[in-house]
Amino acid sequence: MALRDFGLLVLVCLVWASNNIVSKFAVSELASPPLFYAAVRFAVVALATFPWLFPAPRPRWRLIAVALLMGGGNFALLFIGLKTSTPSAAAVVGQLGVPITTLLSVLMLGERVRWRRALGIALTLGGALLVIWNPRGLTISTGLLFVVGSAFTGSLGAVMMKQMEGVKPLQFQAWVGLASFVPLAALSALLEPGQVQAGMRAGWPFLAAALYSGLVVSVGAHTAYYFLIQRYEANLISPLTLMTPLATIGMGVALLHDPFGPRMAIGTTVALAGVLIIALRRNQVAPLLLAIRNRAQ
Secondary structure (H helix, E strand, O other): OHHHHHHHHHHHHHHHHHHHHHHHHHHHOOOHHHHHHHOOOHHHHHHHHHHOOOOOOOHHHHHHHHHHHHHHHHHHHHHHOOOOOOHHHHHHHHHHHHHHHHHHEEEHOOOEEEEEHHHHHHHHHHHHHHHHHEEEEEOOOOHHHHHHHHHHHHHHHHHHOOOOOOOHHHHHHHHHHHHHHHHHHHHHHHHHHHHHHHHHHHHHHHHHHHHHHHHHHHHHHHHHHHHHHHHHHHHHHHHOHHHHHHHHHHHHHHHHOOOOOHHHHHHHHHHHHHHHHHHHOOOHHHHHHHHHHHOOO
């Protein structure tokens, strides 16, 4: 890989990693309603990519379903989870999306899983469980349950998208923004009374977070990632994106003082080793899934 392109990939991974920190700040420190924050974020994406909305790929129902799963469902659940979980823990637990996608690809795409990828699945699951375990027994916070739900919706969307053809990155982002904004705005109005006032109280930091997450993270970094995927083998690019959860943990510890003890270190190492094994094996959806998981994380 050319040094310039490697530098671009590092920058993309750092931007993705920062999204967890920015989102945690928005929904926790600014007390922004998570569904409302997600709705504003996707409104930004929809406006920025509107020129690429048409002509819409077919079948349109699948496009809308995939956009909802990988957009609104994925991010809304993540933002809800970040209200009570740390970015570091969310970054590790969110990697469960990779083995989930592998298993869904077996069921929906007819892929075969041999012993190496089975080992990767087991390691990822074991590492994530170690992160949520405490000396008093196996527990999981409500926030991390929402992160697991986010991982599942992103995984299902990635597998369904593999069954579509001819969808360009900016075109897909346009449909993600539009298809996600409408239901999220409606759910926020129903479940988060006073959400507009809360956003206005948060002021310019809320708007800055939404603009950064929508424009820089989703539109900018994701488009750059697809540029790199087109130039290089996916099996080269995908493992390198593991810089994202590592950078997320580093930023979480340095900026938000996330706890990071021996158990977290071992669990992270085991989980990412499992993801690496899966990513190194040729399969149909891992490159796309890693992009979605990292963009969300």
